[in-house]
Amino acid sequence: MVPIDSSRLTMEQQRNTKRRRLAWDVAASPTEQQQQQEGKVRKIELSRHNSPPKREDDREGHYMYSLGDNLTPRYKILSKMGEGTFGRVLECWDRQTREYVAIKVVRSIRKYRDAAMIEVDVLEQLAKNSKGRSHCVQIRNWFDYRNHICIVFEKLGPSLFDFLKRNKYSPFPVDLVREIGRQLLESVAYMHSLHLIHTDLKPENILLVSSDYLKLPGYKRSSQGEISYRFLPKSSEIKLIDFGSTAYDNQNHSSIVSTRHYRAPEDLDGATHGEALFQTHENLEHLAMMERVLGPIPEHMIRRANRGAEKYFRRSRLNWPEGAVSRESIRAVRKLDRLKNMISVTVGGSRSSFVDLLQGPYDTATADEHQSSLDAVDKRRMKT
Numbered sequence: 001m002v003p004i005d006s007s008r009l010t011m012e013q014q015r016n017t018k019r020r021r022l023a024w025d026v027a028a029s030p031t032e033q034q035q036q037q038e039g040k041v042r043k044i045e046l047s048r049h050n051s052p053p054k055r056e057d058d059r060e061g062h063y064m065y066s067l068g069d070n071l072t073p074r075y076k077i078l079s080k081m082g083e084g085t086f087g088r089v090l091e092c093w094d095r096q097t098r099e100y101v102a103i104k105v106v107r108s109i110r111k112y113r114d115a116a117m118i119e120v121d122v123l124e125q126l127a128k129n130s131k132g133r134s135h136c137v138q139i140r141n142w143f144d145y146r147n148h149i150c151i152v153f154e155k156l157g158p159s160l161f162d163f164l165k166r167n168k169y170s171p172f173p174v175d176l177v178r179e180i181g182r183q184l185l186e187s188v189a190y191m192h193s194l195h196l197i198h199t200d201l202k203p204e205n206i207l208l209v210s211s212d213y214l215k216l217p218g219y220k221r222s223s224q225g226e227i228s229y230r231f232l233p234k235s236s237e238i239k240l241i242d243f244g245s246t247a248y249d250n251q252n253h254s255s256i257v258s259t260r261h262y263r264a265p266e267d268l269d270g271a272t273h274g275e276a277l278f279q280t281h282e283n284l285e286h287l288a289m290m291e292r293v294l295g296p297i298p299e300h301m302i303r304r305a306n307r308g309a310e311k312y313f314r315r316s317r318l319n320w321p322e323g324a325v326s327r328e329s330i331r332a333v334r335k336l337d338r339l340k341n342m343i344s345v346t347v348g349g350s351r352s353s354f355v356d357l358l359q360g361p362y363d364t365a366t367a368d369e370h371q372s373s374l375d376a377v378d379k380r381r382m383k384t
């Protein structure tokens, strides 16, 4: 906007300009008396919205509700948005702030109630330090209602997993992956700066902020010649959710953390990839799969292995294939390809830097050599 030089205006023009601004200013700031009146009206309005009669929880301790019920006079239940181990997440209308919110209604079981209070504590720490700028979901409020801890969140859109599923697990374009990856690393760095570890990072726990999407015709046609469609989020903005398993890095926590398919090697036991990269249910096989794809486990990681994990190593290397439980297991590991061959050519010019990023602490130079020596040992073992 161009600033007005009042010295060049006629008296009449100046009067009009001032009058307009004055009226605008007054409307923008209600008087204290008006505010008090609005507060009273809201209280009377809220008192009309009674809670429904108390019902028994279901067998798993979930809160029983009907759509349209009030959850305290302040919130009206509109729909169910999700369900997890801890409870159900309900879309609600907040009559006080006049916005849609997502409320996690936690099961009325002691261990889940206790974990929910830790989640509240973590969420409050995250909010206090970020001044609204972090990629972690914001807590709006919390309360204890009929023995259920209820955590009120800003309402977000679908998860990355929901999106991948909708696209029949075809991968996101690499530019979008890069944007999501950057925000994810920023949020993890922010948590680490507060000595917090999320421990359950996975596409299910990464939500898009907006639900808006584009529907684009895909490359492939169905066998009947019909065009298939791809759905793409309009905005790449994401936020992390589910801080129920967050650990403090200076306190003892369970040695095995995170969901198997996304578990990192330092947990001895990742990928924003539709398919699970390591389809396994066994620790040694899981580590062997990682070696196959990424190269040998770095020595410093082996040295740091704790008591429970020592059994997976012999003479400073993974006890593989000697420790394999079956030939099928050796075959399942051998079927996997090296990481650099898995990265699709569609990544284009950024392919080598992408491989570098994913490769992390693994030594790329010795990886190929290591794989050929493993192949030789595998073959010998299969023969015997």
Ligand SMILES: Nc1ncnc2c1ncn2[C@@H]1O[C@H](COP(=O)(O)OP(=O)(O)OP(=O)(O)O)[C@@H](O)[C@H]1O
Binding pocket: 081, 082, 083, 084, 085, 086, 087, 088, 089, 102, 104, 137, 153, 154, 155, 156, 157, 159, 204, 205, 207, 241, 242, 243, 244
């Ligand atoms: N703020 C939010 N906005 C929109 N949807 C949400 C929000 N928070 C959670 N959800 C939905 O509810 C589901 C369950 O939430 P969440 O993962 O926090 O629950 P949980 O019981 O702790 O789950 P888990 O079993 O993974 O520990 C999510 O997968 C997501 O679909």
